[in-house]
Amino acid sequence: MNHQEEGEKVPKLFGFWASPHVLKVIWALRIKGVQYDYIEEDLPNKSDQLLEYNPVHKKVPVLVYQGKPTAESQVILEFIDEAWKHRGDPILPEDPHQRAMARFWARFQHDKLSPPIWKWFTTQGKEQEDAYEASIEQLLVLEKELDGKRFFGGDKIGFVDLSLGQVSYVIPIFEEITGVKMITEQKFPSMSAWMGNFLTSPSVKDHPPPLDKLQARYQAIREAFLKGEI
């Protein structure tokens, strides 16, 4: 077997250390037990390869397998589930209705949760208070959906858990930086438990998010927003 054939069997992941979308893909690959080569992008100076593989969005993550690139983290997650269908654990369930539900809840992060949370984190005063309330409202929807289950995916983490994963480590960082608690055990017993379950799950715990570096980064981001620099 020559080196080129060997290389084509191992997917390449173009990423950025601070991106939750990249981490999501890494955890998906780990669920499947798939080895990969990782290329760290310096986002202000994107590599020619990245621009060639994702000319439309010019973003990470991009997964390149057998010379073919896939972009957009949610699309990549489904690709990983299908390309390595017979390896590791499934990411999406088998049943069509359960798959539809998984896809629905997976979008919740991007469509409903992320906007008010980001607003809460990057503003102050009344605007921040309103965003806080809006975020709580959305989190309560998730709390109700989770309803005491260990994971959204059941016994093991799946598509929805991966899609919502950043809630488990980014929100605590935001709470630390703003000095305001959002996901309290009292109001969110299921979500609070889920956060710990997610971070200690097999595929996640051995590749944890870089919390200290992320905190420093988000701190700087909040300061820049409050100064009106962004």
Place this chain on the structure above:
Amino acid sequence: MAGGNDLKLLGMWASPFVVRVKLALSLKGLSYEYVEEDFSTKSELLLRSNPVHKKVPVLIHHGKPICESSIILQYIDEAFAGTGPSLLPADPYERAIARFWAAYIDDKMLAAWTQATKGKTEEERAEGMKQTLATVATLEGAFRDCSKGKPFFGGDSVGYLDVFLGGLLGWVRAYEKLGVKTFDPEKTPLLVAWAERFWSLEAVEPVMPDVSKLVEFGKMLLARAAAAAAGEGN
């Protein structure tokens, strides 16, 4: 009533997202009961079936609701895998490409189009138009790559992306009559040819909305937006 499939579609005649679902059901040859939702008041059934977004389309199969057009399309493809043609290809990479461009259509093209048509100021609408034309130019390239010289995004036959973009064609034609040209025969000839070809398919034509009704509806929406903007200016 609903036929043997126990399928019910909650929709609104002017919604391009509902048209997508109707197209998929038509292409697969699936019978269903259609329930027209009133534009201004939402039914109990809709609010119960889609409490999170309170929007159409909602497909109800064996009493279980499925929401969001891209999710409904994939559900139809998977739950009725043995009936009619497949919407998504079999190969994981080809499927990823289809999903990628579907996300692009909704996240980039539709967002720009909404600004072009519903933007509050002349400048906002002009910027939206500029963005729309840029996204459509990108989609022209996507068509070239996906079709590989064949008639549809799906190749020889209609697929997921054809349905995804096809759902918007009623409004593309309506807006053209209202002075907003989305597909230009000079700049995006492949898409113009594809749109004609797609619309004239036997399974497509009967499902598409009445363009003159959309034009009237569009005028009403634009007048409403203008009144709201004028009101805000006071």
